[in-house]
């Protein structure tokens with residue numbers, strides 16, 4: 001999508017295109033634990049508060065209507081939803097869904113909970129009839145400037161959609177279908193994670209807002225609608241324990257400092273930047289705090305990653321290979337390391353009062369002689 005196309009679609013749908021003074025955010029809740037909201041509140045770069053205060057240069061002020069954080073309730077709370085549906089807001093709006101979409105149709109058509117009437121999840125009511133989250137999505141998403149699913153429940157279905165669930169829960173893309181496009185021509189944007197990194201969400205929102213403002217091209221998304229620059233690499237690529245993996249050093253139990261693959265870590269195949277970005281303001285994260293990667297950002301989660309904390313199939317093969325390679329590489333590196341811990345003046349004795357230390361032993365000196373030859377030659 002290039003800005004000119006967005007302008008054309010904005011014109012067709014009578015949406016103003018940038019620069020915008022403000023943009024509404026309608027945050028809907030499906031089957032969720034509210035963990036994504038907690039995560040977004042921890043974002044720092046920029047923070048949600050600074051976006052809501054309109055203090056980030058180039059970005060419009062966000063007017064957020066949130067199921068937990070809004071202070072309005074009842075009709076006053078739903079007013080923004082209704083005005084958005086009627087096209088009466090004075091600025092474009094973005095729909096954010098947290099939590100999975102439950103299949104309300106299976107109640108209606110009697111294929112499940114036959115005769116129960118009722119509903120799974122609703123926000124507000126009209127004429128005494130609860131309006132399900134699924135219905136709000138159908139009403140609001142087609143007119144939204146952009147539609148963003150936050151968290152693994154909203155993106156792929158997540159834990160509420162695990163095999164055997166009773167609600168027919170699914171992700172937003174499943175609910176809206178392949179052909180869905182927002183009023184600005186965008187498919188659903190997905191920020192997975194259970195919970196996702198708050199800064200991943202805010203950074204993506206900020207990038208999309210800059211695009212809606214007409215200030216930048218649309219950022220790159222992958223084939224599943226994930227921001228490509230955030231989900232393009234694996235957990236393993238950024239893991240602080242990857243050096244242990246490479247030399248074949250594996251933790252035997254929780255609390256050990258080595259690579260956690262034999263305790264059930266799926267990091268080598270899971271697309272997520274948690275290990276490199278940290279959970280909040282660069283601090284924390286799964287491996288940093290001693291936990292294995294359980295694959296929570298992936299569409300196959302949780303069924304394809306179960307049982308959690310069991311050794312992933314195939315990890316035995318890769319661990320055996322790295323152990324074999326590590327058994328050769330590691331001693332060679334220690335030789336080089338010892339040599340680099342010696343000044344060129346310390347060929348025989350090291351003048352340290354901390355303990356008896358010698359220069360490099362003969363065999364190491366020979367090895368290092370050839371090493372130096374190659375180094376200088378290169």
Ligand code: SF4
Pocket residue numbers: 235236237239240241242243245258259260261265266267268287293
């Ligand atoms: Fe890779 Fe997991 Fe080991 Fe980190 S702990 S190095 S992500 S396998």
